[in-house]
Amino acid sequence: MTTIYIDNRPYEVAEGQNLLRACLSLGFNLPYFCWHPAMHSVGACRQCAVKQFKDENDTKGRIVMACMTPASEGTRISIDDPEAKAFRAGVIELLMVNHPHDCPVCDEGGECHLQDMTLMTGHTYRRYRFAKRTHRNQDLGPFVTHEMNRCIACYRCVRFYRDYAGGRDFDVFQWHNNVYFGRQSDGVLENEFSGNLVEVCPTGVFTDKTLARHYARKWDLQTAPSICVHCSVGCNTIPGERYGKLRRIRNRYNREVNGYFLCDRGRYGYEFVNGPQRIRRAMFCYQPETAAEPFGRLAAIERARVLLEPCQHVLGIGSPRASLEANFALWTLVGPDNFYRGVSAKECRLTDTAIDMMRSSDMPAPSLHDVERSDAVLVLGEDLTNTAPMLALAVRHSTLQREIDLTEKLHIHWWDDAAIRVALQQRRGPLFVATPAETKLDDVATHIYHGVPDDLVRFAQAIAEALTAPIRRPEGMSPDLTALVEKVAETLYLAQRPVIVSGVGCGSEELIRAAANIAKALGSAGRRPGLAFAFPECNSVGLGLLGGGSLEEACRVATTDRAAAVVVLENNLFRRVPEPQLRSLVDRSRHLIAIDHEENETTDFAEIVFPSASFAESDGTLVNYEGRAQRFFRVLVGAEETQESWRWIWELLPKEQQAAHAWESFDGIQADLAQTMPAFAPILQTSPRAVVRIVGQKIARQHARFSGRTAIHTDQDVRETPPPVDRDSPLTFSMEGYQRMVPLSIAPRQWAPGWNSPQALPRFQEELRSLQELDYRGQTLIARLPSEESGYFASLPPAFERRPDEWLLISLYHIFGAEELSVLAPAIAQLTPPPYLALHPDDADELGLDQDDEVEVKIGGQTLRLASRWNLSLARGVAGISVGLPGVPPLELPVWAGLKRVVSA
């Protein structure tokens, strides 16, 4: 720490820190545009000018840009200096020369950094009297609206898109005051993180296109802290609601998890909450083969209780996309022996193995922040961009880490972004990507290896062996591959913070174990490697920790033991195992009760359907890929009969059990869970109890400027109705409540006086220590076991060999379309590819297949017809199937199967 003087008062700041960050962290209002807390300084906009003085006797001083000036002992600056203030107002005046005065019709209005900064500098009157320059806008696809006339050329968009996220199809064009930020021509933005442009842009050039379709002013949105449900990373979000409709998702800063950004699936998948497939009322199916009809909430509960009461035992099918509390409620209802996880046996095995490996690792699983800071990463088998996108972004960022460390020798400050990029050029730190097919991370990888899952296992085992793990070295590896193995082993060994990222995506337990072998070998050599696994869904880890049998086991029990009733929790079983296997479970003679928020094949089969709440309408806990339990809060009150699954389940409990389980509120079920299963006790620390008040108030979900409170429901009733009661959290569905800053884990919005845009964030960062102490960080639920020296996994599968008439089918993943809920959002659906089977072009030739020709695949009694595609990165004899996309049934891959060209009649 070092002492600097701001307007003659001393402050302690980190030495070498740039003065802008230092001033913002100290709570000063210093306007800026081009600086971004994750992308740092380039000095382009000249907005953060302050006056710097040589010493206390210097009265003249000179204007410097705070973002480009390091803090050193005795640095003296003035923010309030009249010349500096006049210059800052002048910069705003210049930025506003071409900026349209369209705030009243601009989607950014009310959340616009340019508006905030204009007010902050005091510029009010435009002296420019000539014609403004104008631009043609582009159609950038379903996510982002483009309005270039509003551009103030801060260069943040292009720095994010190209430099940070690795996008190639977006750039800055043209010259002088005609600079243009966009694509070479109209078209869908190709990068998976394009939605961040909306938050990165300080004004309304890039706005949320999905929000525009059901627009509401930002200050009219009711918001609450939430967690993304579209993959296992668990990014922190702030969904916004108005008139019962979810309007948009915004990033919520969490230093350890997603930081400042979200992926497009997470940002735009939310529209399923408003979809026509939502179930809003309790339904009853009078006769098999007919559609269920609304039955009335109480009648449905009564009916279900009558159904369940005489049953000897009831099978409960949980779900990896339901909260910990919902699954626990079902577990309580049916009893531990009858609770099943609702995923295939294979997925259970994979998840359990990965969790075991995490438990036996010496280090906690690395957070995204840890991955970003890693100086050597090995990706094993997982197509991260499509299965855990933000993890991919962290891995991409890690490739700069070691090189940034090196630039210190050149006396370049770590925040001097442009200088760092000049110094680094194309040099990137070590990233090894070993996957079955090409991935989007290949472009930053220092080395790439493509191989089928078994070959990846051999590769990983060879690395572990090279790191002196006492296992057999695979034989018959090519000299090139052997050299690569040596290189990976050496690089990981020499790294300060190596990370190995794998996952369940390859469908190979051996691969998970082999990845753990590498971590273990590194650990034995005195290193501290991070080991992370990507999981299939938002609560796969939570469900794995809860335990329970597989869906196939449930089916088996159902066949042998005529259990009369099945309760399915937020799960479409038809996505889990092939339909024939489900027959015994969804037998018409059995009573099937489904609790879900989306209509699907399973609810179609159900006799009684209860409308559960989506993430936006409920409180709950999700456990992410690291084992981090995080709380999400209700954003809106569910429509009609919607309520949390655990509330429905409580109502189905026998009377005497209801008394034993005091689940009147979320705190009640959480406490019950923590008591019943002490391993889950840390979840009590993920959020404050519902009784917590700040200066006697609940935290307001609605902004102080929320409009229409007294008129919002006058079409139904002229009386002002009291706000809904929230028994579950210290938040209230009202604008009457605490409005000031609270820790981000319970903050409904990121707002500070004068800072209405996402740029209010620096005001919430760790530098503001008083808030940090209060924060409820996510809690890890993975208890570490002492590592055992003998625990190496020694098995070595044979090397892949082509078969004459069969292909090895492997999984290919898609960020858009392969996840159950987000695909229901129209914007995501628009980018979902049709299902396909990918082959090496030579293999396709052999089969006489052209691109898009239909190809028939027979797997385990199922026959699929898919469009064929070429993929040069696949080995010959291997075929990839776009798993999870609508129209692709559940498959257990990898598996060998024959392919046949379909000859059209």
Next chain:
Amino acid sequence: MEAPLTRNIRPNEMPPDLKAYEKSGGYQALRKALGTMTPMEVQKEVVDSQLRGRGGAGFLTGLKWSFVPMGTESRRPKYLIVNADEMEPGTFKDRLLIEGDPHQLIEGLILSAYAIQAEIAYIFLRWAYKTAGRRLQTAIEEAQAANYLGRNILGSGYCLDVSLHTSAGRYMCGEETGLLNALEGRRAVPRAKPPYPQVCGLWGKPTVVNNVETLCNVPHIVERGATWFQRLGAGKDSGTKLFGASGRVKRPGLWELPMGTPIRDILEEYAGGMQNGYRFRGLIPGGASTDFLLETHLDTKMDFEAVTAVGSRLGTGTMIILDNRTCPVGMVANLLTFFARESCGWCTPCRDNLPWAAQTLAAIETGRGTDEDLEILAFQCRMMAPGRTFCALAPGAAEPLQSALKYFREDFQRHIDQRRCPWRQP
């Protein structure tokens, strides 16, 4: 009077080829340096000579070189870049030097590269200099064939590869760091300093960027010594300099004269004074991006300190003369239009200020000016003060404007009051 830089230059004739150049004593300095001097000795000679950069900023060349990391620790390769992107309005001195004696530049380049132990050199040439490009290319090939370039030059063990790179044609490409970005194939936006190019330049490696005229001096310094070079100057600065004059003078042109030659001598003795019917009103001494000087300044010596002392800059030393029959507002409007067009669009005070200033000046010139416009122009000059913008383009653009507002204020006022340009027929 000695004129080492132009001794081989015969206007409107082909330049000396390798043989002719060698005959005139060419490449002797190189033989001397490679044979008898260490790189540090070459650097020392140039430091002692007090040679200042001829691109306009006047930074001491030897001092610039001294920041390059030397020895085995240094990151490699190191680069020497010749800035031949002569885009400054009114400036055409480098063109004469390249077209008239390309081997002189190449010899200076090799010596300078040797001094900093650079392995690779680029000549970054202005797009429009087609003849210069052809002659340079021929000269490079001749030098390569004679082993003045390439592997193991003259058996000394020193190696240097030279490439000629033709710019896409932007004023910003002449800015030292903008040039580096352009050479790397990026947008020609400037880079923040520090880190300086000597440490982290082209492709992140140690790099020196020198102007053509600067490098042309180096062979003579090495051959004849620092003391000789210092004595060439007539004022505080050492050496000779190409001075030029354009505008309504009798003999517009370019002359090699001692540093510190008074403006009046150049104007009257060499340029022959004003054309008949034209009176002198002012001049900008070193390309478009310097402040106006008036009649009272004519006895100023043309060296870096003296011109700075009277409120302008020596710049490139090529003067543009304003006469009484040319509208100063129109002249400034013309210059500002150029600068507004050439702004790279990176920083606000340049990107959004210059077009506004150009529009305002055009409005005044065409009789649409208002009293408030003068305030706005003054505000705009303040916004473009050194240190407030990212690079020197905007402060340079502000120089003719701020000095015109100071010296020709009544002309601006007449435009506004009369709602027309007094120099144009009503």
